[in-house]
Amino acid sequence: MRVVLALDKFKGTFTAxxxxxxxxxxxxxRNPKIEVIIRPMADGGDGTxxxxxxxxxxxxxxxxxxxxxxxxxxxxxxxxxxxxxxLVESADVIGVARAMARHHSLQRAHSGGLGRLLLRAFDLxxxxxxxxxxxxxxxxxxWGLAHTLGLRALDAHGNVVEPALANVxxxxxxxxxxxxxxxRKTRIVALCDVNAPAQGAAVSLASFLPxxxxxxxxxxxxxxxxxxxxxxxxxxxxxxxxxxxxxTGAGGGLVLGLQAVFPQLRLELGARKxxxxxxxxxxxxxxxxxxxGEGRFDDSTFYGKAAAVVSQLGSEHQARIVGVxxxxxxxxxxxxxxxxxxxxxxxxxxxxxxxxxxxLQELSKASRARFVEIGLRIAHDAECxxx
Numbered sequence: 001m002r003v004v005l006a007l008d009k010f011k012g013t014f015t016a017x018x019x020x021x022x023x024x025x026x027x028x029x030r031n032p033k034i035e036v037i038i039r040p041m042a043d044g045g046d047g048t049x050x051x052x053x054x055x056x057x058x059x060x061x062x063x064x065x066x067x068x069x070x071x072x073x074x075x076x077x078x079x080x081x082x083x084x085x086x087l088v089e090s091a092d093v094i095g096v097a098r099a100m101a102r103h104h105s106l107q108r109a110h111s112g113g114l115g116r117l118l119l120r121a122f123d124l125x126x127x128x129x130x131x132x133x134x135x136x137x138x139x140x141x142x143w144g145l146a147h148t149l150g151l152r153a154l155d156a157h158g159n160v161v162e163p164a165l166a167n168v169x170x171x172x173x174x175x176x177x178x179x180x181x182x183x184r185k186t187r188i189v190a191l192c193d194v195n196a197p198a199q200g201a202a203v204s205l206a207s208f209l210p211x212x213x214x215x216x217x218x219x220x221x222x223x224x225x226x227x228x229x230x231x232x233x234x235x236x237x238x239x240x241x242x243x244x245x246x247x248t249g250a251g252g253g254l255v256l257g258l259q260a261v262f263p264q265l266r267l268e269l270g271a272r273k274x275x276x277x278x279x280x281x282x283x284x285x286x287x288x289x290x291x292x293g294e295g296r297f298d299d300s301t302f303y304g305k306a307a308a309v310v311s312q313l314g315s316e317h318q319a320r321i322v323g324v325x326x327x328x329x330x331x332x333x334x335x336x337x338x339x340x341x342x343x344x345x346x347x348x349x350x351x352x353x354x355x356x357x358x359x360l361q362e363l364s365k366a367s368r369a370r371f372v373e374i375g376l377r378i379a380h381d382a383e384c385x386x387x
Contacts, residue, residue, distance in 0.1 A: 001031075001033070001034045001035065001288050001382050001383075001385075001386050002034075002035040002037065002286060002287045002288050002289075003027060003034055003035070003036050003037070003287070003288065003289045003290075003291065003378065003379075003382060004037045004039060004280075004283050004284055004287045004289070004290045004291065004314070004319070005020040005023050005024060005036065005037065005038050005039065005291045006020070006039045006040070006041045006275075006280055006290065006291065006292055006306075006310045007019045007020050007023070007040065007041060007291065007292065007293045007294065007306075007324060008040075008041045008042060008043060008047075008271075008292075008293065008294035008295075008305070008306035008307065009042070009045075009046055009047045009294065009295065010294065010295040010326050010350075010367070011046060011096070011135075011294075011295045012295070012363070013295075013326070013363055013364045013367050014364075014367065014371075015040070015047055015050070016040035016041055016042060016047055016051065017038070017040040017051075019040075019293070019324075019371065020038045020039075020040055021038065022367075022368060022371035022372060022375065023291065023324065023371055023372075023374060023375040023378065024036045024038060024375065025371075025372050025375060026371065026372035026373060026374060026375020026376040026377075026378070026379065027375045027376070027378055027379040027382075028375075028379075029372070029375070029376065029379075030375070030376045030379035030380060030383075031379045031382070031383060034379055034382055037283050037287070039278050039279075039280045039283050040278075041271060041274055041275070041278075041280075041292075041306040041309075041310060042132075042270065042271070042274045042306065043134060043193040043194075043269075043270045043271040043274070043304070043305055043306040043309075044132045044133050044134040044135075044190075044191040044192050044193035044250070044251075044269070044270020044271070044273075045090075045091050045095075045132065045134030045135030045193040045270070046089075046091040046095060046096070046134075046135040048089055048091075048132040048134070048191060048270055048274065049076070049078050049087055049088070049089040049092065049132060051274055051277075051278065052078070052087055052130070052273075052274060052277055053078050053087070055274075055277040055278045055279075056080060056085075056277055057080060058078040058079060058080045058085070058087060059078065059079050059080070059081075060076040060077075060078055060079075061076060061077045061078075061079055062074050062075070062076055063075060063076070063077055063117065063120045065093055065113045065114075065116040065117050065120065066112060066113040066116060067093060067094065067098040067113050068093070068094040068098050068099060068104075068109040068110065068111070068113060068136075068137055068138050069098075069104070069105075069108060069109055070112075070113075073093065073098065073113075075088075075089075075092045075093045075117060076088075076092065077117065077120050077121045077124070079124060079126075083127070083128070084124075084125070084126050084127035084128065085126060085127070085128045085129075085130065086121040086124055086126040086128070086129045086130070087129070087130045087131075087132070088114070088117045088118060088121055088129070088130075088131055088132065089131075089132035089135075090111070090114050090131065090132055090133050090134065090135065090136050090251050090254060091132065091134060091135030091136060092117075092132075093113040093114055093117055094109070094111055094113055094114055094136045094137060094138050095135045095136055095137060096135065096137055098137065099137035099213075104137060104213060106137075106138070106139050106165060106209075106212055106213060106214055106218065106222065107164065107165045107166040108164050108165075108166065109137060109138045109139075109140070109164075110138060110140045110143060110144030110147075110163040110164055110165075111136070111138050111140055111142055111143070111144035111145040111163075111252075111254060111257065112144035112145060112147055112148045112163060113144070114131075114144070114145045114148075114254070115144060115145030115146070115147065115148025115149050116148055118131070118145065118148075118149065119148065119149070122180075122182075122183065122186070125182065126186055127186065127187065128186065128187040128188075128189070129186055129187070129188050129189070130189050130191055130273070131188065131189065131190050131191065131258070132191050132193075132270060133190045133191060133192045133193065133250045133251040133254050133255065133258075133270070134191075134192065134193025134194070134250055134251050134270060135193065135251075136212075136251045136252050136254065137212050137213070137252075138212075138251075138252045138254075139165065139205065139209060139212060139214070139222050139226065139252035139253060140163060140164070140165055140229075140252060140253070140257075141198070141226045141229045141230060141233070141252070141253035141254070141256045141257055142251075142253060142254040142255065142256050142257015142258055142260070143163040143229055143257055144163040144164075144257070145254070145257050145258065145261075146163075146174075146233070146257040146258075146260050146261050147162075147163040149179065149261045150176060150177035150178075150179055150261070151174055151175075151176050151177070151233075151236065151257075151260055151261055152174065152175050152176075152177070153167075153170075153171045153172075153173075153174050153232070154171075154172055154173055154174070154175055155170045155171065155172050156172040165222060165225045168225040168228050168229060169228075171228070171229075171232055173232060173235065174232050174233060174235065174236045174260075176236055176261075179261070183262070184262075184264065187264070187266070188258070188262050188264060188265050188266065189265075189266045189267075189268055189273075190247070190250075190254070190255055190258055190265055190266070190267050190268065191268055191269070191270035191273050191274075192247045192250035192251070192255065192267060192268065192269060192270055192304070193250055193251070193270050193271075193304070193305070194208075194247075194249060194250050194300060194303040194304050194305065195246040195247050195250075195269060195303050195304040196208075196246070196247075196249040196250065196300065196303040196304075197242075197243060197244050197245055197246060197247075197248050197249050198226060198230070198243040198244075198245075198248040198249045198253050198256070199223070199227070199243040199244055199249075200244055200249075202299065203249075203299050203300050203302075203303050204249050205223070205226065205248070205249035205252065205253055206219050206222075206223055207249075207299070207300060208249070208252070208300070209222060212252070226243075226253055226256075227243065229253075229256070230243055230256055233256060233257070233260040236260055237259060237260045237263060239259075239263060240256065240259050240260060241255065241256070241259060246267075247267045255267060269304040269309065270304075271304060271305065271306040271308075271309035271310075272304075272309055274306070275309055275310070275313060280310070280313060281313055281317070284313055284314055284316075284317040284319055285317055286317075287314065287317060287319040288319060288320060288382060288385060288386070289319055289320045289321075289322055289378065289381075289382055289385075290310060290311070290313070290314025290317075290319040290320070290321055290322070291321075291322045291323075291324055291378065292306065292307040292308075292310035292311050292314070292321065292322070292323055292324075292342075292344075293307055293323050293324035293325050293348075294306060294307055294325060294326070295325070295326040295327070296325060296326055296327050296328075296329065297323065297325040297327070297328045297329060297330070297338065297342075297347070297349075298328075298329035298330070299329075301338075301342070302341065302342075307323060307325075307342070308342065311323070311342050311343045311344060312343070314343075315343050320345050320385065321342070321343050321344040321345060322344060322345060322346050322347075322348070322378055322381075323339070323342055323344040323346070323347045323348065324347075324348045324350075324371075324374055325347070325348070325349055325350070326349070326350045326351065326367070327349055327350070327351055327352065328347060328349045328352075335347070346381065348374045348377070350366075350367050350370045350371070350374075351363070351366070351367075351370075
């Protein structure tokens, strides 16, 4: 009996590996004869660089860059000299940890620090750069990083407009500076945590604004600001993706700024790249169960999140799918429909939505016991399936 554990992070409590290890503890306690294979997952957001660094043998190089509000902070460029590959993670510099450390405002926050991080990566003269796009606390459509990389917004008087959503009404046009030739020759891949568009009737950029701290009124304003930014950026690069195109909603619209500077940008699902790098597919061969999951199961899960990718790969290898989530947004018939859509036989939640009031310490302590408990249940189900 083989069980493959391929969970993403449970943000704020456990890394992907920690979550997998806790489940494994429960499974092994119930039945040590069950073969447990651990393949931690990520989707382009928090934790992506750590998993890819382990899988590909990258080295971390510490550099100082500004965070989302301009304060200098230390982050890493991950590097593999053999293939001249550099990897940077947007969440590392403009993610939740940076926002929590200081007073955060979406109208002032921008992605300029990610642009500085990319410049440090270019210093290594890479043949290829992977950018983890996700887990950000910005919604500036990549204006900040584009500004850092030489694409400047000017007002009607020719003055440079500093990148911040609050300054969008001041923009008259963008002017692009020449970039070094090797910038254009470098293969650049955005590993996006979702394939959702910037605008759309279902899951889009607006769907992720509440978790960045935006109120409904803020979200309406930000949508208009992003549309205005896109209109100006497309004049610089007519090939810029439409706001209704897949991936443009990832990372607060970072893809738009990246495309404006790097027309050669390639867009991929981060979860698929991680699955490939960690050899998840081969691990699923002859697997009886594949366990997917992350902090929350909601509509965005179906837009390329790690749980959906793991479920699809597991199903392709005829493994039974089990979902383990911190919380499940759907209830009743909607939950059952979502379970079917995910392809899971069983869904487990650490907590219900009403327990969101618990402190981080309380959640962490209770989650440990709940993970082990769910592991015991998975082992029980595996035993029943083998009879």
